Amino acid sequence: MLDWPSWRHARSKNVLVTSFLLVLVALSNSAVAWPLEQLPVAQIVGVQAPSGISRSEDFSVVISVDYSRSYSTDIAILDAETGFVVASKGLIIPAGRNDFAFQLTGLDTPCVWMLLATVRVWWHEGWYANEKGATFPFQIMISDLANVTLVIMSNTVQNEVKVDGVSHSLPLQGIEISTTRGPHTIEIEPTLTVGEGTRAVFDSWSDGIRSFSRTIYLTDSLDLSATYLTEYHLTVESRVGRAVGTGWYPAGMNATFAVFDSDFTSHSSTGHVPYKFNYWSGDSDSNSPIGWLVLDGPKTVVANWSEDDSQTRTISELGIASTIFLVCSVILVAVGVVLRRRTNTEHRSHVLGGNARFSGFILILTVLVAMANPSLIQPAQAFVPIQPESVAIGDAAWYHWNRATSDTLLIWLGGGIVEPTTLLINPYEFESYNTIRFIQDLAKYYDVLALERGSMRYVDSTLNRTMFREPYPGSDNFMKRIRLWAVEHEYAYLYVVGYSVGAMAAAKELTLVSPEDWASPDGLIIITTRIAEGVSSRASSLRASLLLLYGDKVAPEFIASGKAFYENAPEEGWRDGSWYHREYHMISDVEHEVWTIRDTGEYDCRAVLLTVGFIETCKSLQFERTKDVISRIALNHTGTPETHPQFNVEVVSVHAPSKVSTEEAIRITAQVRYDLPSNSTVALVAFDTDARSIVSAAERRLSARGEVRLITTALSGESSRTAHLSLILLTGEGGNWSVVADSVRDLTIDVTDSFSARILVGYPDVAVQFDGQAFRTGTNGEVTLNATAGKHVVWVPPVVMLGGGTRAVFEDWNVTSDSSTLRLSISRDICLLAIYRRQHYLNINSSFGDVSGAGWYDENSVALFHVEPAIVALNELHVFVGWSGDFVDSSPASGVIMNAPKHVEASWKDVESQEGNDTPFQLRVFFIASLATLFAGLIFVVMSFRHGRRSRQADLPQQST
Numbered sequence: 001m002l003d004w005p006s007w008r009h010a011r012s013k014n015v016l017v018t019s020f021l022l023v024l025v026a027l028s029n030s031a032v033a034w035p036l037e038q039l040p041v042a043q044i045v046g047v048q049a050p051s052g053i054s055r056s057e058d059f060s061v062v063i064s065v066d067y068s069r070s071y072s073t074d075i076a077i078l079d080a081e082t083g084f085v086v087a088s089k090g091l092i093i094p095a096g097r098n099d100f101a102f103q104l105t106g107l108d109t110p111c112v113w114m115l116l117a118t119v120r121v122w123w124h125e126g127w128y129a130n131e132k133g134a135t136f137p138f139q140i141m142i143s144d145l146a147n148v149t150l151v152i153m154s155n156t157v158q159n160e161v162k163v164d165g166v167s168h169s170l171p172l173q174g175i176e177i178s179t180t181r182g183p184h185t186i187e188i189e190p191t192l193t194v195g196e197g198t199r200a201v202f203d204s205w206s207d208g209i210r211s212f213s214r215t216i217y218l219t220d221s222l223d224l225s226a227t228y229l230t231e232y233h234l235t236v237e238s239r240v241g242r243a244v245g246t247g248w249y250p251a252g253m254n255a256t257f258a259v260f261d262s263d264f265t266s267h268s269s270t271g272h273v274p275y276k277f278n279y280w281s282g283d284s285d286s287n288s289p290i291g292w293l294v295l296d297g298p299k300t301v302v303a304n305w306s307e308d309d310s311q312t313r314t315i316s317e318l319g320i321a322s323t324i325f326l327v328c329s330v331i332l333v334a335v336g337v338v339l340r341r342r343t344n345t346e347h348r349s350h351v352l353g354g355n356a357r358f359s360g361f362i363l364i365l366t367v368l369v370a371m372a373n374p375s376l377i378q379p380a381q382a383f384v385p386i387q388p389e390s391v392a393i394g395d396a397a398w399y400h401w402n403r404a405t406s407d408t409l410l411i412w413l414g415g416g417i418v419e420p421t422t423l424l425i426n427p428y429e430f431e432s433y434n435t436i437r438f439i440q441d442l443a444k445y446y447d448v449l450a451l452e453r454g455s456m457r458y459v460d461s462t463l464n465r466t467m468f469r470e471p472y473p474g475s476d477n478f479m480k481r482i483r484l485w486a487v488e489h490e491y492a493y494l495y496v497v498g499y500s501v502g503a504m505a506a507a508k509e510l511t512l513v514s515p516e517d518w519a520s521p522d523g524l525i526i527i528t529t530r531i532a533e534g535v536s537s538r539a540s541s542l543r544a545s546l547l548l549l550y551g552d553k554v555a556p557e558f559i560a561s562g563k564a565f566y567e568n569a570p571e572e573g574w575r576d577g578s579w580y581h582r583e584y585h586m587i588s589d590v591e592h593e594v595w596t597i598r599d600t601g602e603y604d605c606r607a608v609l610l611t612v613g614f615i616e617t618c619k620s621l622q623f624e625r626t627k628d629v630i631s632r633i634a635l636n637h638t639g640t641p642e643t644h645p646q647f648n649v650e651v652v653s654v655h656a657p658s659k660v661s662t663e664e665a666i667r668i669t670a671q672v673r674y675d676l677p678s679n680s681t682v683a684l685v686a687f688d689t690d691a692r693s694i695v696s697a698a699e700r701r702l703s704a705r706g707e708v709r710l711i712t713t714a715l716s717g718e719s720s721r722t723a724h725l726s727l728i729l730l731t732g733e734g735g736n737w738s739v740v741a742d743s744v745r746d747l748t749i750d751v752t753d754s755f756s757a758r759i760l761v762g763y764p765d766v767a768v769q770f771d772g773q774a775f776r777t778g779t780n781g782e783v784t785l786n787a788t789a790g791k792h793v794v795w796v797p798p799v800v801m802l803g804g805g806t807r808a809v810f811e812d813w814n815v816t817s818d819s820s821t822l823r824l825s826i827s828r829d830i831c832l833l834a835i836y837r838r839q840h841y842l843n844i845n846s847s848f849g850d851v852s853g854a855g856w857y858d859e860n861s862v863a864l865f866h867v868e869p870a871i872v873a874l875n876e877l878h879v880f881v882g883w884s885g886d887f888v889d890s891s892p893a894s895g896v897i898m899n900a901p902k903h904v905e906a907s908w909k910d911v912e913s914q915e916g917n918d919t920p921f922q923l924r925v926f927f928i929a930s931l932a933t934l935f936a937g938l939i940f941v942v943m944s945f946r947h948g949r950r951s952r953q954a955d956l957p958q959q960s961t
Contacts, residue, residue, distance in 0.1 A: 038068075039128075039130070040067075040068055040069065040071060040121050040123050040128060040130075041066065041067065041068035041130060041133075042065055042066075042067050042068075042071065042073060042119045042120065042121045042129070042130060042133075042134065043065065043066050043119075043130060043132070043133030043134070044063060044064070044065050044117055044118075044119055044133055044134070044135070044136040045064050045065065045066050045097070045133075046063075046064040046136075047061065047062070047063050047064075047117050047136050047138050048061065048062040048063075048064075049061040049062075049115075049138055049140060050140060050220075051140065051141060051220070052140060052141035052142070052143060052219070052220030052221060053106045053140060053141075053142055053143070053219070053220060053815075054106070054142070054143055054144075054181055054219055054220065055106060055107065055108050055109065055110065055142055055143070055144060056105060056106055056107075056108045057105070057106045057219075057815055058103065058104070058105050058106075058815070058824055058825055059103075059104055059105075059106065059140075059815070059817075060101060060102065060103055060104070060817075060823065061077060061087070061101070061102045061104060061117075062099055062100065062101050062102075063075065063077070063099070063100045063102070063117045063119075063136070064097060064098070064099050064100075065097070065098050065099075065100065065119050066096065066097050066098075067093060067094075067095050067096060067098060067121070068095065069095045070092065070093065070094050070095050071092070071093065071121035071122060071123070072090070072091070072092050072121065072122035073089075073090070073091065073092070073093050073098075073119060073120070073121050073122075074088070074089075074090050074119070074120045074121070074122070074127055074432050074433050074434075075088065075089050075090075075100055075117075075118070075119045075120075075433070076088035076089075076117075076118055076119075076433035076436075077102055077104065077115055077116070077117050077118075078115065078116045078117075078118055079113075079114070079115065079116075079385040080114035080115055080116040080137060081114060081385070081387075082385040082386070082387035083387075083429075084385030084386060084387065084440060085433050085436045085437045085440060086102075086104055086115065086385070087102035087103070087104055087603075088432075088433035088434050088436075088437055088603055089102075089433075089434070089600075089601040089602060089603070090432050090433065090434045090593065090596050090601045091599075091600060091601025092601075103791070103823075103824075103825050106140070106142050107142050107385075109142070110142055110143055110144040111142050112139055112140075112141055112142070113139060113140045113141075113142050114137065114139050115137070115138055115139065115140065116135055116136070116137050116138075117135065117136040117137075117138065118134060118135045118136075118433075119134055119135075120134060123463070124460075124462045124463055126430070126460060126462075126463045126465075127430065127432070127463075128463050141220060141221060143181065143219075143220045143221055144181075148178070148179055148180060148181050148218045148220065148221050148222075149176060149177070149178055149179075149221040149222075150163070150176070150177045150178075150179055150184070150218065150221070150222055150224070151174055151175070151176050151177075151221075151222070151223040151224065152168075152170065152174055152175055152177070152186070152224050152225075152226070153170075153172070153173070153174030153175075153223070153224070153225040153226070154170050154172070154174070154188070154225065154226040154227075154228065155172075155225070155226070155227055155228055156172075156192055156194070156200045156226075156228045157171075157172060157194075158192065158194075159188065159189060159192060159226075160188075160189065161175070161186065161187065161188045161226075162185075162186070162187040162188075163177055163179070163184060163185070163186055164179075164184055164185055165185070170188075174225075179218065180218075181218055181219060181220075182217065182218060183215055183216070183217050183218075184215070184216055184217075184218060185213070185214070185215050185216075186213075186214055186215075186216060186224070187212065187213040187214075188202060188212050188213075188226050189202070189212070190202045190212045190860075190862050190897060191862075192228065194230070196298060197232060197233040197235075197297075197298025197299075198230065198231070198232055198233070198297070198298055199230075199231050199233075199248065200228035200229065200230055200231070201228060201229050201231055201862055201864070201895060202226065202227075202228055202229075202861075202862055203227045203228060203229045203862070204227055204861075205224050205225065205226055205227070206223070206224055206225040206226075206227070207224065209811075209837065209858055210857060210858040210861035210862075211837065211858040211859055211860040211861050212226075212860055212861065212862065213860040214837070214858075214860065217812070217814055217833065217835050219814060219815065229250055229251070229864075230250070230251040231248045231249060231250055231251065232248070232249060232251055232295045232296070232297055232298050232299065233247070233248050233249075233298050233299075234246060234247060234248075234249055234255050234257065234293065234295060234298075234299045234300075234301070235298075235299070235300040235301070236257045236258075236259070236300075236301055236303075237282075237300065237301070237302045237303065238259045238302070238303035238305075239303075239305070240259075240275050240303070240305045241259050241260055241303075242259065242260055242879075243257070243258075243259050243303060244256075244257060244258045244259070244260070244870055244871070244879055244880065244881070245257030245258060245870060245891075245892065246890065246891065247889070247890060247891020247892065247893060247894065248891055248893065248894070248895075249295040249866075249891075249893045250295070250864065250893065251295060251296065252294065252295065252296065253294070253295050253866075253893060254292055254293070254294055254295075254868075255292070255293050255294075255295050255299075255892070255893070256290065256291070256292055256868065256869050256870040256871060256892065257284075257290075257291050257292075257293065257301055257870075258289055258290040258291065258870065258871050258879065259277060259289050259303040260289060260877070260879055260911050275305040275306065275307055276305065276306060276307075277289045277303060277304075277305055278304045278305060278306050279304050280301045280302065280303060280304070281301070281302045281304055282299070282300045282301045282302045283299040283300055283301055284299075284301045289303075290871050321930070323930070325930035325931055325933060325934040326930050326933060326934075328934050328937065329930075329933040329934045329936065329937035330937070331937075332934075332937030332938055332940060332941045335941050335944070386401055386403050386440065386443050386444065388400055388401045388402075388443075388448075388450075389402070390452055391449075391485075393449075393478065393481050393482055393485050394455075394476045394478050394481040395455035395476050395478075396451060396452075396453060396454050396455050396470050396478055397451075397452040397453040398449045398450065398451060398452055398482075399428055399448075399449065399450045399451075399452045400447070400448070400449055401440075401443035401447060401448040401450075402447045403443070404443060404444060404445055404446055404447055404711070405447075405709060405711060406445065406446045406447045406698075406711060407491060407492040407493060407698050407699045407700060407710075408446040408447065408491065408492065408493040408494075408495065408615060408619070409446065409447045409448070409449065409486050409489075409491040409493070409494050409495070410442055410446050410447070410448045410449070410495050410496075410497050411448075411449050411479075411482055411486075411494065411495070411496045411497065412428070412439055412442075412448060412449060412450040412451075412497050412499075412502070413425055413451075413496065413497065413498045413499070413501075413502025413503070413505050413506050414426060414428065414431050414435065414450070414451075414499050414500065414501075414502045415430070415431060415435075415499065415500045415501055415502065416469060416500070416501035416502060417469070417501065418501060418504070422471045422472065422473070422474070423471070423472045423501055423504055423505045423508075424454075424456065424458075424469040424470070424471055424472075424501070425451055425454065425469055425470045425471075425472060425501065425502055425505060426451070426467065426469055426501075427451050427452060427453060427454060427467065427468060427469070428450040428451055428452060430467065432593065432596075434593055434595055434596045434601075434603045435499070435593060435595070437595070437603050438595045438603075438607060438608060441605065441608045442497070442608060442611060442612075444665075444667075445612055445665060445667065445713045446495075446615070447491070449482060451470055453468040454467075454468040454469040454470030454471075455468070455470060455471070455474070455476065456468065456469045456470065456471050456474075472505040472508075472509070473513070479496075479505075479509045479513075479514070480514065480517070483517060483518070490700075490701050492521075492699040492700070492701075493521055493522060493523070493615070493618075493619060493699075494518070494522040494523075495522065495523040495524070495525055495615060496509070496510060496518065496522075496523070496524050496525065496544075497525040497527070497611070498524070498525065498526055498527065498529065499527040499528060499529070500527070500528060500529055500592070501529070503526045503527055503528070503529035503531075504529055504531070504532070504535075506524060506525075506526065507524070507526055507529070507531055507535050507565065508535055510524045510542060510543075510544050511535055511538050511539055511541055511542050512534075512535060512538055512541070515541045515542060515543045515544075516543060518543060518544045519543035519544060519575075519576060519578065520543060520544055520545045520575060520576075520578040520579065520580045520581070520618070521545070521578045521579070521618055521619065521622050522544045522545070523544050523545040523546070523547065523581075523614070523615065523618055524542065524544045524545070524546050524547070525546075525547045525548075525549070525611060525614070526546075526547070526548045526549070526562065526565070527548075527549045527550075527594060527607070528549070528550055528551065528554055528558060528592050528593070528594060529558065529561075529562075530557055530558045530561045531561040531562065531564070531565045532561075533561075535565070536561060536564045536565045536568055537568065538568075539565045539566075539568035539569045540568055540569065540570060542569050542570060543575070543576075543580070544580075545580055545581040545582060545614075545618045546566070546569050546581075546582040546583070547582070547583045547584075547585075547610070547611065547614040548562045548565065548566055548583070548584045548585070549585050549587060549594050549607055549610060549611075550562050550585070550586055550587070550594065551586070551587050551588075551589075551590035551591045551592065551593075551594045551598075552586050552587065552588050552589070552590070553589065553590060553591040553598050554590075554591050554592055559586070562584070563584070566582065566584045569582055570582075578622060579618070579621035579622055579624060581614075581617060581618045581621055583610075583614050583617075585610050587604075587606055587607060587610075589604075590604065590607075594606075594607045595607040595608070605663075606663075608665070609663060609664075609665060609715065612665045612713060612715065613715050616695065616696045616697075616712075616713055616714065616715070619696070619697045619698075619699075620685070620693075620694040620695060620696060620697050621694075622697070623683070623685055623694055623697060623730070623737065624694075625737075626730065626737045626739060627693075627694060629739050630685060630687055630694065630728055630730075630739060631687065631692055633728060633739055633741045633744060634687040634689055634726035634728060634744060635689060647676055647677075647680065647731045647738070647740075648674065648675040648676070649672060649673070649674040649675075649676065649682055649729055649731060649740055649743070650672070650673055650674075650729070650740070650742075650743045651670050651671070651672055651684075651727060651729060651743050651745050652670075652671040652672065652673050652707065653670070653671045654668065654669070654670050654671075654727060654745050654747065655668070655669045655670075656668040656669070656747050656749065657749060658748075658749060658750060659749070659750045659752065659828070659829075660716045660749060660750070660751055661716065661751070661752070661753055661789040661827060662716055662717060662718055662719060662720060662751055662752070662753050662789070663715075663716065663717075663718060664715070664716040665713055665714070665715055665716075666713065666714045666715070666716055666749065667711060667712075667713055668686060668696070668711065668712045668713070668714065668725075668727065668747070669709055669710075669711050670684055670709070670710050670711075670712075670727055670745070671707060671708075671709055672684065672707065672708050672709070672710050672729065673706075673707045674702055674705060674706060674707070674708065675704075675705040676702050676703055676704065676705070676731075677703065678703040678704070679701065679703060680701070680702055680703060680731060680732070680733065681699060681700070681701050681702070681731070681732035681733070682699070682700055682702055682708075682710070682729065682730070682731055682732070683697055683698065683699045683700075683729070683730040683731075683732060683737065684697065684698045684699075684710040684712055684727060684728070684729055684730075685697045685712070685727070685728050685730065686712045686714050686725050686726070686727055687725065687726045687727075687728060688714075688723065688724070688725055689724045689725070689726055690721070690723070690724055695714045695715070695725070696712035696713055696714040697712060698710040698711055698712045712727075716749075716751045717751060719751075720751055720752040720753060720754065721751050722748060722749070722750055722751070723747075723748070723749040723750075723751050724746070724747070724748055725746070725747040725748075725749065726744050726745070726746050726747070727744070727745040727746075727747065728740070728743070728744055729743045753788040753789045753790075754786045754787065754788060755786070755787050755788070755789065755826050755827070755828060755829050755830065756784060756785075756786065756787070756829040756830070757770065757784070757785045757786070757787040757792075757794075757826065757829075757830055757832065758782060758783075758784045758785075758829075758830070758831045758832065759777075759782060759783050759784075759785070759794065759796070759832050759834065760781065760782040760831070760832065760833045760834065761777050761781050761782065761783075761796055761800075761834045761836070762781040762782075762808075762834070762836060763777065763781050763800050763802070763808060763836070764777055764778060764779045764780070764781055765777060766781070766796070766797065766800050767797060768783055768794070768795070768796055769793075769794070769795040769796075770785050770787070770792065770793075770794055770795075771792055771793055772793070787826050788826075789826055789827050790825065790826065791823065791824070791825050791826075792823075792824060792825075792826055793821065793822070793823050794821075794822045794824070794832060795820060795821045795822070796810060796820050796834045797810070797820065798810045798820045800836065802838075804901060805840060805841040805843070805901025806838060806839070806840050806841070806900075806901055807838070807839050807841075807856065808836035808837065808838055808839070809836060809837055809838075809839055809856075810834060810835075810836055811835045811836060811837050812835050813832060813833065813834060813835065814831075814832065814833035814835065815832070820834075837858055837859070838858070838859040839856045839857060839858055839859060839898075840856070840857055840859060840898045840899075840900055840901045840902065841855070841856055841857075841901050841902075842854055842855060842856075842857055842863045842865065842896070842898060842901075842902045842903075842904070843901075843902070843903045843904070844865055844903075844904050844905075844906070845903075845904075845905045845906065846867050846905070846906035846908075847878075847906070847908055848872040848874075848878045848880075848906075848908055849867045849868055849869055849870070849872055849880070849906070850867065850868060851865065851866070851867045851906065852865060852866060852868075853865025853866065857898040858898070859898060859899065860897065860898065860899055861897075861898050862895050862896070862897055862898070863895060863896050863897075863898050863902070864893070864894075864895045865893075865894060865895070865896075865904070866892055866893035866894065867880055867892050867906050868892065870892040872908075876910050876911070877910070877911040878908045878909070878910055878911075879908060879909050879910075879911055880892050880906060880907070880908055881907050881908060881909045882906075882907050883904045883905065883906060883907065884904070884905050884907050885902075885903045885904040885905045886902040886903050886904060887902060887904045
């Protein structure tokens with residue numbers, strides 16, 4: 001095969017190398033066993049692509065390929081059904097893992113688009129693909145705007161969902177709703193009662209969104225599943241003191257529960273009865289006042305108490321003793337008083353005065369001790385593929401693209417092998433993928449023939465394939481047969497497009513073999529070949545219009561041969577009743593494949609535009625003799641119809657774009673109704689009223705009456721403008737054209753590289769970047785920019801802070817991209833919607849324990865939070881008693897609906913330790929005071945007794961005297 005790598009290597013070959021190769025061939029056919037060359041490896045290891053898109057949507061695909069060494073590689077994405085090359089690259093790559101990114105446009109009809117990623121490398125003068133790993137099939141769902149399916153499921157029973165305000169029952173198997181592309185609201189129940197002590201709390205959707213009430217933008221059919229978490233209720237009961245821990249807990253959580261009170265007492269009709277905790281019953285058998293339980297179902301625990309007998313006995317004994325002491329004290333005081341009365345009258349006043357003060361002290365002390373008796377003190381109370389058909393012409397089979405329904409047929413002769421006396425043309429499939437794309441692009445505007453299976457069989461054992469090439473010249477002149485076939489199919493124009501070895505055959509056929517059969521308005525297009533001197537020197541015999549395309553990076557000898565052929569060709573002008581036209585173009589930055597950028601391997605469309613422009617110029621020039629009449633009618637819409645009286649033809653309708661880019665081919669379709677005699681010819685020309693020139697033409701041979709589509713193709717040009725075109729019908733008979741003046745249709749097409757890019761964010765004063773340039777949204781939350789055709793990068797912030805504990809988080813675009821940086825190719829006005837979801841912040845504070853659950857939550861989501869442990873023992877015992885703030889609840893584990901920013905605070909109660917403090921303080925004080933009173937009474941009696949005795953002794957001497 002001699003396509004571009006072959007030609008590149010050919011210039012370095014010499015006699016020594018040829019001789020060496022011949023020796024290798026001879027040795028390979030001998031009995032000597034040579035080690036096999038290691039086969040190259042190019043294996044696709046992954047394809048990243050969206051699962052679904054909308055009709056005609058732009059999207060990206062990334063293909064990852066592993067290579068065993070550096071190669072010239074050919075990688076493409078094919079339409080799996082037709083083999084159409086959707087995207088491709090051809091370049092030299094290094095060994096190892098290589099990633100290739102492609103920008104694609106979806107089909108314009110809803111379907112499941114089956115695609116095939118494929119890779120091969122240039123090896124042994126041909127494209128080689130591994131048996132395994134050279135292809136990777138994948139598919140993309142293309143949805144209609146009005147045919148999007150939303151499937152909603154849930155992991156709970158007895159649920160329902162609202163879609164756009166309409167309620168639907170939601171069984172476990174889910175529901176399927178057909179709706180339109182765009183925004184929709186979905187709302188599901190946040191909490192469901194599943195059974196006694198069991199409930200389901202909404203957690204999240206399968207796409208990660210946690211809002212039970214949300215707005216979603218559907219760009220494709222979508223499956224959504226709602227996930228609920230199971231919660232169980234813990235009931236903590238106690239008839240004494242305060243119970244802690246009652247509430248809802250997530251399944252599997254370790255819940256703390258407890259019971260406490262400062263006195264562990266209970267009121268009764270007989271007074272304040274003390275109790276002590278014994279054990280838990282129900283779903284716990286712990287004997288500690290603080291317990292732990294794993295919530296694997298609804299649970300109930302009950303605190304069991306008993307009266308504290310030891311304390312009762314102590315209190316009783318102390319009370320009796322204290323009472324006895326008081327009674328004894330009173331008696332002693334009374335005795336002391338009696339003793340005092342027996343003393344002398346003169347001493348009574350003094351003694352009673354001092355003893356009255358002491359007796360008053362004892363009486364006050366007795367009253368205070370009695371008042372200290374505790375029994376008296378009462379305490380207080382929270383795109384479209386074109387598939388060819390196969391036709392047999394001579395001994396070969398040819399692909400025929402005819403969906404363009406054109407009056408022009410292109411005959412593609414591609415790469416092949418040069419033999420001493422014969423040129424062998426390869427089948428279409430053995431071209432590079434970029435070359436196949438060039439052929440496919442031409443097939444959008446004209447009908448095309450390309451070799452499917454030649455008449456000569458060749459087995460390539462090295463590449464492990466069988467090829468059927470077509471020889472030129474051969475016993476069966478396939479070029480003559482194709483020309484006759486085209487005439488039978490009533491093509492008005494024939495162009496032979498020769499590339500590489502095929503260009504050698506084409507130049508030889510139209511210059512040396514049959515120049516008289518291929519005369520203008522037919523044409524010859526030569527692409528990147530080295531034309532032999534013998535052919536170039538005979539270029540003056542060429543009768544067909546000529547186009548030569550070469551790349552500026554190709555070998556100099558190729559360029560020199562092309563220029564020599566062009567200079568030897570006839571000068572432009574009228575010849576034998578038709579206009580002969582010629583063009584020569586050098587395309588920059590390309591080499592052998594003039595449609596491939598050498599340094600990047602990217603496909604380039606300049607060669608297609610030059611080819612289309614050449615063909616349309618050739619066709620338009622055939623009407624130069626009637627240009628004045630056409631111009632007059634197009635500009636003035638006046639004049640006498642020049643149509644032959646027998647001809648009746650009119651334009652019924654016209655279809656053309658209203659806006660196009662510069663450097664673009666424009667297809668204009670006119671539906672024509674006719675009533676004509678036999679063998680009549682009708683032409684449709686497009687006249688540019690600004691340039692005063694015919695820019696395109698279409699021609700058909702018609703008879704009788706009916707309707708036909710006539711398609712003209714014009715180029716938009718290199719600069720922006722408003723193009724004014726007039727479509728004019730002509731009828732021909734015997735080579736003479738008549739203009740149908742009353743059937744003029746005027747068109748206005750806006751040619752611009754500036755398109756409107758409208759970016760909607762939804763929030764004002766938000767920074768947006770377009771190709772690195774910063775802009776800010778207006779008060780309506782959007783910004784509109786002018787963008788040129790081509791690739792662009794749009795960026796919006798991942799997070800927009802809205803203040804007050806609320807923010808907006810980027811979710812995705814209304815196209816298939818979930819990155820806030822969007823890379824896209826613009827060729828029309830676009831509207832991009834950046835979809836954000838609102839989030840609110842949950843702030844949790846607690847003086848003790850560890851709290852979890854604080855953070856950002858999607859709006860209308862359920863935020864679950866808890867504190868643990870619920871009882872903290874530090875210097876004092878701290879017990880959780882509930883949540884306060886924006887949410888009130890008594891359960892340590894709780895949840896709040898985040899419809900706004902929330903702040904919750906854990907509340908605690910301090911509890912004094914009960915150890916070593918079983919006897920009430922007041923009772924102890926009462927006992928001590930009673931005892932002291934008793935001793936005081938004894939002292940008083942003793943003092944009274946002694947006082948009376950002294951008094952009597954003092955009186956004895958006086959009596960004796």
